[in-house]
């Protein structure tokens with residue numbers, strides 16, 4: 161997946177400024193940056209929830225910049241949202257079947273199988289028949305991940321899915337993401353929980369004021385003077 165000189169403004173506020181980066185197939189890119197730096201906007205531009213003003217986005221050899229969100233999902237780009245958006249009155253299982261039917265474009269029978277497999281994988285099996293709106297924070301986060309997985313993505317965009325979890329819960333989540341990665345799924349993960357991100361990311365990208373501040377091998381990026389000064393508030 162390649163993001164090439166992408167920009168986005170809201171009125172006079174330039175929230176994404178000429179951002180470029182690549183993610184190799186099967187790799188995990190971690191995205192860090194202060195609040196309001198433009199990280200979620202970047203996801204919105206990749207998933208098509210928001211149109212880019214300029215630049216280009218290529219996925220699996222195809223220019224997807226002009227595609228609508230559901231077309232990008234069907235092309236293999238799945239995402240979770242920072243604020244979970246399940247169908248609250250539908251059960252957990254029904255949410256996953258719906259995601260599989262519309263995102264992975266499979267028939268209902270196959271969607272059931274996909275949903276059942278994901279329930280098991282994400283620890284949601286005991287909650288399969290509960291309304292999604294009744295879940296705890298941890299299970300809502302699990303469902304957000306599960307719904308994205310049900311679309312059978314080749315590229316999975318994860319927006320702050322560890323925020324608000326306990327240490328133990330975050331470790332469980334990381335273990336699950338490692339399994340997903342081992343199956344060959346490419347991932348981009350926006351996360352403030354740095355140690356969780358560091359435990360899985362092959363590369364890090366740091367965004368500040370809508371611009372790329374640093375990119376590269378995770379330890380080198382975290383130790384770079386610019387990142388220490390701007391992101392962590394430390395002297396170089």
Ligand SMILES: Nc1ncnc2c1ncn2[C@@H]1O[C@H](COP(=O)(O)OP(=O)(O)OP(=O)(O)O)[C@@H](O)[C@H]1O
Nearest residue numbers: 170173175193194195196197198199200201202242
């Ligand atoms: N639809 C919109 N209209 C106007 N301004 C917006 C819109 N969406 C985002 N912004 C602004 O763009 C900037 C970047 O927001 P964004 O949500 O991408 O940041 P973020 O890095 O994901 O922040 P956080 O870590 O707090 O989630 C912020 O100043 C935000 O207020």
